[in-house]
Amino acid sequence: MISFIIRRILQLIPVILGISMVTLLMMSFVPGDPVALMLGQHISPQTVENVRQELGLDQPLLTRYLQYMWNALHGDFGRSYIQHQEVTQMLLDRLPVTFRLAVVALTFALTFGVLIGILSAVKQYSFWDSFATLFVLVGVSIPTFWLGMMLQLVFGVILHILPVSGIGGEGLHLQYYILPGFALGFASMTMYARLTRSSMLEVLRADYIRTARAKGLAKRVVVFKHAMKNALIPVATQAGMDFSSLMGGAILTETIFSLPGIGSMLFNAISRRDYPVVQGVTLFLALVFVVINLLVDISYAVLDPRIRYD
Amino acid sequence: MPINTDSDKTFELYETSSSFLEMWVRLKRNKLAILGLFLVVSLVLVALFAEVIAPYDPVQIALKNSLEEPNSAHLMGTDVLGRDIFSRIIYGARASLIIGVVATSISLVIGVTIGAISGYYGGWLDALMMRITDIFFAFPFFLLAIAIMTFLGASFINIFIALGIVGWTNYARLVRGQVISVKESEYVEAARAVGAKDARIILKHILPNTLTPVIVYTTMNIGVVILAEAGLSFLGIGVRPPSPSWGLMLAEGKDFLFNASWLVIWPGIAIFLTVLGYNLLGEGLRDALDPRLKP
Numbered sequence: 001m002i003s004f005i006i007r008r009i010l011q012l013i014p015v016i017l018g019i020s021m022v023t024l025l026m027m028s029f030v031p032g033d034p035v036a037l038m039l040g041q042h043i044s045p046q047t048v049e050n051v052r053q054e055l056g057l058d059q060p061l062l063t064r065y066l067q068y069m070w071n072a073l074h075g076d077f078g079r080s081y082i083q084h085q086e087v088t089q090m091l092l093d094r095l096p097v098t099f100r101l102a103v104v105a106l107t108f109a110l111t112f113g114v115l116i117g118i119l120s121a122v123k124q125y126s127f128w129d130s131f132a133t134l135f136v137l138v139g140v141s142i143p144t145f146w147l148g149m150m151l152q153l154v155f156g157v158i159l160h161i162l163p164v165s166g167i168g169g170e171g172l173h174l175q176y177y178i179l180p181g182f183a184l185g186f187a188s189m190t191m192y193a194r195l196t197r198s199s200m201l202e203v204l205r206a207d208y209i210r211t212a213r214a215k216g217l218a219k220r221v222v223v224f225k226h227a228m229k230n231a232l233i234p235v236a237t238q239a240g241m242d243f244s245s246l247m248g249g250a251i252l253t254e255t256i257f258s259l260p261g262i263g264s265m266l267f268n269a270i271s272r273r274d275y276p277v278v279q280g281v282t283l284f285l286a287l288v289f290v291v292i293n294l295l296v297d298i299s300y301a302v303l304d305p306r307i308r309y310d
Numbered sequence: 311m312p313i314n315t316d317s318d319k320t321f322e323l324y325e326t327s328s329s330f331l332e333m334w335v336r337l338k339r340n341k342l343a344i345l346g347l348f349l350v351v352s353l354v355l356v357a358l359f360a361e362v363i364a365p366y367d368p369v370q371i372a373l374k375n376s377l378e379e380p381n382s383a384h385l386m387g388t389d390v391l392g393r394d395i396f397s398r399i400i401y402g403a404r405a406s407l408i409i410g411v412v413a414t415s416i417s418l419v420i421g422v423t424i425g426a427i428s429g430y431y432g433g434w435l436d437a438l439m440m441r442i443t444d445i446f447f448a449f450p451f452f453l454l455a456i457a458i459m460t461f462l463g464a465s466f467i468n469i470f471i472a473l474g475i476v477g478w479t480n481y482a483r484l485v486r487g488q489v490i491s492v493k494e495s496e497y498v499e500a501a502r503a504v505g506a507k508d509a510r511i512i513l514k515h516i517l518p519n520t521l522t523p524v525i526v527y528t529t530m531n532i533g534v535v536i537l538a539e540a541g542l543s544f545l546g547i548g549v550r551p552p553s554p555s556w557g558l559m560l561a562e563g564k565d566f567l568f569n570a571s572w573l574v575i576w577p578g579i580a581i582f583l584t585v586l587g588y589n590l591l592g593e594g595l596r597d598a599l600d601p602r603l604k605p
Contacts, residue, residue: 014444014445015441015444015445018441018442018444018445018448019445019448022445022446022449023457026457026458026460026461137586137589137590137593138582138586141533141582141583141585141586142582142585143537143540143541143560143578143581143582143585145541145544145560146560146574146577146578146581146582149560149564149567149574149578150574150575150578152567153567153571153574157567157568244450245450248450248452248453249450249452251453251456251545252541252544252545255545256564266456267545270456270460270545270546270547271546273460275460275461278457278461279457282449282456282457285450286448286449286450286453289448289449289450290448
């Protein structure tokens, strides 16, 4: 087991180096001079040059990359051009909102997705199966940001039962996360419905399930006590990877619902061409994605010993 | 003397029919796939004949008609600048189709090339290419597209580049897997034995046998790219105004969601039906092209 973990971590190192290189390289594609863009017009060339030296942007690319990586290892992702704040601090301030949103989204996705998947598998070829098929097809085709706006219109404006923007001030106000969480989790819901259905169908055909039925056990007991826990193993591992995707994919949802998370911070940075923030957030979210995937792989190896010897 | 019955004729036709005809016969039986095909063909026709179908110039400003509700003159209403929503939806189809097809083509060319070379040669080349694939896979798809577009700047060409670059990894993995399973086949060995060069073996013998999953994935990927472009345009880093784009229309309309909801409803429905069409068609092609269904 230890050798599996060490092997996976070692495989991760070139990926992390590659991610950081790609992220830094993107900065070099900015059209024009980023320092001149930051300082604006009517600034003397000498001032521009002084700021360039201060930021280390006059150094060769390799030197800048090594400096950036050294700083990143110490938790320093650079400084915002616009807000003049450390990107790391800005990330930490906004991380709780994005984290909560991802948790709510995943909860919706798993609850409804698994339920629909189980119903669809247990009642194959029935109305529930057709509903699940339609649900999956519709779900993967709806733009998340449009769904968010429609939810705002229906539940916020027409029905007046849920808040449509913000987080409700200090403290945790869960009702503000319901609509954005549902919108963000909807696409994942359809994926879990499909995954649960196919996994459940496979498990329901297994010999031990046939034995359970032959013993005369109630259908409810067969499905929930015997079949479900094995059918949900792939769902559980997918959920781990999905969590990091949800965090990285929240930019549109946070923008629409005016949630002060990492996603809306990224949106503001894009609009203002605040490249260090875009770079820092991209690198941070990619690293979160990679680390969570590693943890999911390790947990999968714990659950299924065959994986360790792959 | 054999009697030429109807069943014999059918059998003869079946035996000599092309694989395309077989695929079409299977596809026709799938109602959802036909719906998907209808939606996709409709999109293509709308995009091709936009000048004929659209009643107004999509970028023509007419402030006196600002924020009109849907009526007989403007079927889907007008936006804040008085532009006809229906006409902008029609022309937006053209932008979406072009971006979907071009970006997917770029991903396909890059991904198939890398996957084929990686799968065929194996060894250190395969390891290197798969590590590069892993690096791109490590970025959430949309996040990488956002980052690239932010740094390159919003334009049609940059959208093609950004969405093309972020999408190649799935093709590479798909084709690599197919090539690995096909390259040890006897017909490939025979081609090598008669002295065929590697490029010829890959292009003429191996890649044609990897076409089925590539076709299916390409069809569904066009829908994914259209969705991504809508998201990028919504964020202001996709198609630039005043060009009509469904994502841009949603961005322009979101501030009027509560008092002029038609600005948001129609572009969203357009995106939904387009992506649904490609997904249904892709699913249908997967079933129709599945070799296990062949007798």
